[in-house]
Amino acid sequence: MELHILEHSLKVASIAKEGIQICTHGLIKLAFLPSKTRCKFFSLTETPEDYTIIVDEDGFKELPQSEYLSVAEATWLALNVVSGGGSATSSQPIGVTKIAKSVIAPLADHNISVFMLSTYQTDFILVRERDLPMVMHTLSSEFTLLRVVNGETVAANSTGVTNGFVKPKLVPRPIIHPLSSPSNMFCVTSLDPDTLPSVATLLMDVMFYSGGVKDSGASGDDSGHIRFFSFSLIEGYISLVMDEQTTRRFPNNVLFTSASGELWKMVRIGGQPLGFDECGIVAQISEPLATADIPAYYISTFKFDHALVPEENIQSVIGALRTNESAGH
């Protein structure tokens, strides 16, 4: 297996809901006018609390400085697992499940904090730039490490420095944050970049004017319903995560749907904002899922984490996680 260390230097930021209007100019440019910026990595996720932005340095320049904008202090690098092509194994687990044991758990063991972004196309594991030597040391036994430089993939040499690195503590990982599962179901989808202009106004409406939609929505008074929408444009690929109701607003045939048309339920992690320093949260969730071979997407935001699991598996997922939770107590 290959682990690609991508060349984007990323910033993770939060925009308060009440301050979104001062940022819309930059966000629209980043989302819909890629030819007007040099940005290659942009993701926007709306949660009930805020908007989380993940953007590379070129894109970050498009955002204004404001009291509504909080930026996580570190610079982040995105890692991407590429399995060796050619092998025609039939059913592959999807998302974080696939990399839970090979990437997420070892990093947690070494106290490396990760920030996850699953998209329609792939999973990005964000680590702090300063943690990179440790990351490479940790993963070099399992992966061929490759670094992307000017678009070309070249071998990345592990620094070989092991002195001073703490020994991993191989202890069980109980789930320590409260979990909740909203009632709505989600689609992970994409669309042809050429058709983006035709749905741009609709997307803008979904992104920035969600308050109005909730009233007209069918499940407006559903207390378990959560507002969650994610858009990303990364290296030319668009990925969308939205609930089923929102997908119905799009014209036929614009959104990509898989042949089996899966829907996903969300597991939301955290009661208090999680912060960026705590390690092992992703591992706590993904390891039990991997053991049960349940596919999952995972999207971290500024305050909370979100896992998406197939709707038919939600009960067993909750069950499995509760078991782990109680084990911790």
Added chain:
Amino acid sequence: MSGSKPDILWSPHHVDRYVICDSELSLYRIGSIGSAEPKAGTLPLSQETAATLLAINSDTPYMKCVAWYPKHEPECLLAVGQANGRVVLTSLGQSPNSKCKELMGREFVPKHARQCNTLAWNPWDSNWLAAGLDKHRADFSVLIWDISSKYAPDIAVPMEKIRLSSAGDTDSGLVVTKPLYELGQNDACLSLCWLPRDQKLLLAGMHRNLAIFDLRNTSQKTFVNTKAIQGVTVDPHFHERVASFFEGQVAIWDLRKFEKPVLTLTEQPKPLTKVAWCPTRTGLLATLTRDSNVVRLYDMQHAPTPIGDETEPTIIERSVQPCSDNSVISSFAWHPSAQNRMVVVSPNRAMTDFTVFERISLAWGSTTSLMWACGRHLYECAEGEGAAEKDRDIATKMRQRAQNGYGHDTVQVWRNHLLAGDLEQKQQGPKQSLIYSGIKNIVKSSSGTTENRRCWRGSDRQTDVARYQSEERSLALRLCGWIGRGPEVDVEPFLKSLELEGEWERAAAVALFNLDIRRAIQILNKGASSEKGDLNLNVVAMALSGYTDEKKSLWREMCSTLRLQLKKPYLCVMFAFLTSEPGAYDGVLYESSVAVRDRVAFACMFLNDSQLPRYIDKLTNEMKEAGNLEGILLTGLTKDGVDLMESYVDRTGDVQTASFCVLMGSPGDVVKDTRVQCWIENYRNLLDAWRFWHKRAEFDIHRSKLDPSSKPLAQASDHT
């Protein structure tokens, strides 16, 4: 393509059909304008050709790429790759036959929807259709579909998961979800082409590498990391050569050395949109960049991929602008069989039929013929047989002269040599070298000039004409051929020889310049009475006999005006001489139709020591500029002479004369002049080119005799 810029696709088998695809598919037939009456709906593509729209198909929205069925039948079966990754079979024109009917409407659906970037139909097993898709997580990006496969529900997928039964899929007999091969897991595929080496080899431009998939063993792939992964295409004439591109740069690969590009072409400022090898011409690659009005061509014909050689092969790059109105080109397609022909389409669907002109290469033959090559044609242009002798090309003339032994027998120019010959033996010392140095140098060294006034011969009248004499002037007169050896200035032998040659006017003029009017009149009479003689000469003689030195006479007045109407230059100068003021003989000296040697001889007799060198200098420069060989008399075979010869060669190309002159005439340094050596070598090469081996050998022998410094040529040794 969906609503964007039109692309163009040529039918692989029907050379008059092509398809324009943008939001719909339009089938056109191309034909010559002359053959069909201009019908409505016919679009002119060039002055000779026009296209007729045969059919439109707008059944397949969200088109991303199109591939034409590679076999002859069914004729217009197309595969369309859509934005959601589905591949749909459709057809155009003609009521489809049964096989086509069965295939039409068939859909091939990947597990996860994402854009279909490229399609490639296997040219051998036309049931195999490869589709390249965008990345989707752990899914495969290269799917090879069997278009003839029957629909079979995928048992691996639990029935409850097959939920997405949108309206189009209800007729599920047409939907295929199980590909024959799945390749490129966890990757994206941007471009595809089957390799001619084996029908199971597929070259794919993946996200960050070029990969060769071998379907005989799908667990293995050969790959090379590169950014140039778009538009992979195999050279139809050289199956190991592949082109691919990234943004503005084209990379050329050799599959036998699949590590790095064998060469990269000059980067263009705008991103490329299409790269295609010319099917009718080896090593010609056409490229198109976005928003451009030119197609750029790279000629690699003479660059057959140097393996293991670090030097970049030479590529000839040029641009063609197919649209006369400068409009932007959206796409282009080479004609499958017509030489260097392509049709280009602009964003508004305007089409132009265009043939790329081959570069013309041109070469002169060693005789007068000129050859040029253009494409597969060779043209020759040769001198017509009927050309008049004097209009013939210098090469023809030189060749004829060489055949006739020119240069080996003495001719005019080196009479100098002979005339001076005796003197050379007698006289030693500084004067000797003067003989070859030309009259210009001879008169410069003149000293001890005596001036005398003589009577008209046969008359006692004193002339007021001053004549000058010195040893050097006599030598000059001898070199001009007027007088023979000896101290006496006696032109009689010269006059006799002129009479023999029938040069009456010239002889009369020489006699007159020697102050012998009677002799002049006698010569003119003789000329008038000779065979084919000109009776007008008698009239001239009559006029001459009336000569008077009275300044204000009617004779003088009439002669000085009417002489200008005389056609014959020598007659004209005779009267000019008689009507001139003493010492002012411009009418004689600058009459360019009079032979240089006669004018020089005249000058040596009648110009004083200050006038003479001035005149000679002026005349010399004139001769040098004009490259007039008569001027050799003045320059001698000195550096001046070589200068003169140079302008002669520049004007005529006659290296033959130049070579002989310089060799014959000159000892010493002049031959070492690089120009001289160049003429000689060129002349030898010419003789060789004409296969005049013997003439060349004769020339070499001749040369070694005359120029001892020339290296003896190595003898071809005979080992028999």
